[in-house]
Amino acid sequence: MQTHIAPRFQNDPSVTEADAILRSCVHCGFCTATCPTYQILGDELDGPRGRIYLIKEFLAGAPATEHTLEHLDRCLTCRACETTCPSGVRYARLAEIGRAHIEAEVGRSTLERLKRRLLRAIVPHPERFHLLVRLGDIFKPLLPDALARMVPTLPKPRLKAPRATFHATHRVIALAGCVQSVMTPSTGVALEQILGSLGVAVDVPASAGCCGALSLHLNAHNEAHNYMRRNIDAWWPLIEAGAEAILVSASGCGSMVKEYGEALQNDPHYAEKAARVAALACDPSEWLLERAGEIPFVAANRGTVAFHAPCSLQHAQRLQGRVETLLQQAGYQLTNVRDSHLCCGSAGSYSILQPTLSQQLRNQKLEALQAGQPDCIATANVGCQIHLQSGSETPVCHWLDLCADALAPLLEDCSD
Ligand code: SF4
Ligand code: SF4
The missing domain is CATH 1.10.1060.10 (Alpha-helical ferredoxin)
Structure with a gap:
């Protein structure tokens, strides 16, 4: 052109x-x-x-x-x-x-600017976000329908087996994230359980947090870069001590961390570290698939699952088929999902800023996912998980939850 x-x-x-x-x-x-x-x-x-x-x-x-x-x-x-x-x-x-x-x-109208400012002021801060979701839960019955539909529900805690004690043979870092740590903390627990079963120790530094994607997508580039620098500072001592990988279980955050090198390439103090962090970042499916034969799944037929591959997994990270293989190895039968390349409409803050299109896409996606009447829908990103669950009676889980359940056979757990 x-x-x-x-x-x-x-x-x-x-x-x-x-x-x-x-x-x-x-x-x-x-x-x-x-x-x-x-x-x-x-x-x-x-x-x-x-x-x-x-x-x-x-x-x-x-x-x-x-x-x-x-x-x-x-x-x-x-x-x-x-x-x-x-x-x-x-x-x-x-x-x-x-x-x-x-x-x-x-420019934008005052209302649009306010919405974006509020999103940036609340979502990347787990304590503020948690408070907002709690308040939303309490006052939901008093809100107009359109607004109530946008309030996510805090999940009930899932039953989890105690973590095994073991002598660690490998060490990795995991990112708890901002939204995931509030809305679906069981995903991080599931990852630790699977890694524990492989004798891998996980560090989750509390000083790491939001990956910066939300701010970046809302055009607050400096703010996004500051979140990235904070995470690099939190992870760097562990990287120097020999951490082998940075596992990011929310695929939206994973695609962002993989781009830290590019985002901070002009920062003389962080460019090199950012490139190293980006090279170490991976989705758990990449890391676990290489060791799939060693994961102690208990053999069983665990029911049917429709897998929704988030755009951040299949288009941004270009990871296709890995999660599906792991789920099959764990004993789940996958149903066919048509138009699996299409977005579910969650897309970070999109569901708040473009609610009509977002809901159209969600309903379309749910129709495709539910066509095979699965016992459960699995995905790889907290945003997709909450968004899809808001329109479906079928339980929606992170695929790591299902794999952790296969270590101890409890599929019914995901419908808690
Ligand atoms: S596929 Fe789209 S983006 Fe790519 S070259 Fe054609 S018009 Fe351009
Ligand atoms: S909505 Fe369309 S233009 Fe935008 S990223 Fe997706 S495919 Fe590309």
């Missing part, structure tokens, strides 16, 4: 990067076919090729309007278009740069 960057952007390094991405797009439109928002809205400008065109026009000097920003805001950053693109266009990075410039030009 030919580009002509406007003189006012010529000295901006992020626009130079955007320009290179724009030039790699051949405008073929293959990506449009797999874009969830294009499928629902049917407007070229609500698909990747249209959004790329809008960013190109803006960087060439065309004025942006609130409609330009609206088309970019409707993008889930699910990255299905990146998986489909034969030219390797880095759409998500282009959208991040384009959105930041267009938002700075067009």
